[in-house]
Amino acid sequence: MMYCDVAQEWLLLVQTVFIPTVFLGVLVVGLILNLLSLWIFFTRVKPWSRSTLFLCNLALADVTWLLMLPFLLQYHLGRLDWIFGEAMCKLNRTVYHSCFYCSIYFITCVSVDRYLAIVHPLKSISLLTRRQSLLVCLAVWVITSAVSYPVTKMATVQTCPDNRTVCSLYVFLNSTHESLPFSLVCTVTGCLGPFCAICYCYCSSVRQLRKQPHLSRWSQKRRKLAKVMYSALLIFGVLYLPYHLIRNLAIALQAADPGVLRPPVLRAETAFAIEMAVCSLNTCINPLFYFLTGGDFRHHFFDRRGRMYSCT
Numbered sequence: 001m002m003y004c005d006v007a008q009e010w011l012l013l014v015q016t017v018f019i020p021t022v023f024l025g026v027l028v029v030g031l032i033l034n035l036l037s038l039w040i041f042f043t044r045v046k047p048w049s050r051s052t053l054f055l056c057n058l059a060l061a062d063v064t065w066l067l068m069l070p071f072l073l074q075y076h077l078g079r080l081d082w083i084f085g086e087a088m089c090k091l092n093r094t095v096y097h098s099c100f101y102c103s104i105y106f107i108t109c110v111s112v113d114r115y116l117a118i119v120h121p122l123k124s125i126s127l128l129t130r131r132q133s134l135l136v137c138l139a140v141w142v143i144t145s146a147v148s149y150p151v152t153k154m155a156t157v158q159t160c161p162d163n164r165t166v167c168s169l170y171v172f173l174n175s176t177h178e179s180l181p182f183s184l185v186c187t188v189t190g191c192l193g194p195f196c197a198i199c200y201c202y203c204s205s206v207r208q209l210r211k212q213p214h215l216s217r218w219s220q221k222r223r224k225l226a227k228v229m230y231s232a233l234l235i236f237g238v239l240y241l242p243y244h245l246i247r248n249l250a251i252a253l254q255a256a257d258p259g260v261l262r263p264p265v266l267r268a269e270t271a272f273a274i275e276m277a278v279c280s281l282n283t284c285i286n287p288l289f290y291f292l293t294g295g296d297f298r299h300h301f302f303d304r305r306g307r308m309y310s311c312t
Helices: 009-043 050-066 069-077 086-119 123-127 130-147 149-154 176-210 216-256 263-279 288-293 295-310
Strands: 157-159 165-167
Touching (some): 009 050, 050 130, 050 288, 069 086, 086 123, 086 130, 130 149, 130 176, 149 176, 216 263, 216 288
Antiparallel strands (some): 157 165
């Protein structure tokens, strides 16, 4: 459906009340956590390990994604009236899409790094050096930006009969012959693939740890690994997988009967709008990885928090 037709009560309520409310909370909490994390990474954590490099890029992706939210906040609070022009509409939708998948890939990189450290502790030193890790990070940014180019083409501004200017999201376009294949490809490469990789890393790592002597250091490492992997699987299971499932369902239902807003289509699109807001919580949850994987990070974070409290 087009954003010009949002007269449906529930969909209008979600678009103009629920989404901006969640976005505002995510913007405040997410920026505080991720900017503080970046400050700790750049000023306190030295030397950088492979995990630190991946986590820092994860924080950068989340901060960049969060910087797009003020534009969307104004858009939804203004009852879907885009005032920033077509170029900014295209840029906002593209950066939003690209950084969303950057976060997924960097979470996957952290899981793979933990897998290499447990299953191939000696080979991992040469398999994935810090220089190679940097190249992986650069590749993630370049590839996600290139893959997000179709979003730039599909994102357009339209003038509605009530003189509102809308910034279209490709999920709600009538041209499903473009949006559905694109969404399916992103689902396979940007969600299912990383999810399978994380599952494999977790199972292989746990199996390897079970072969080790039952010493305290191995027990601690196993618990630490479990926390990291469980956190990644939880994020995928609660946020990413439902988001992609509902997105594809909404587009597929629209493709089955183009131009007709049947109740199933409206329900699916309303569910996707809700899921889009819920999935934004990942920028507040991702800092959990910084605590689970970096002892130095935890030390500096709580040290900084203690100093802040002592000054009040």
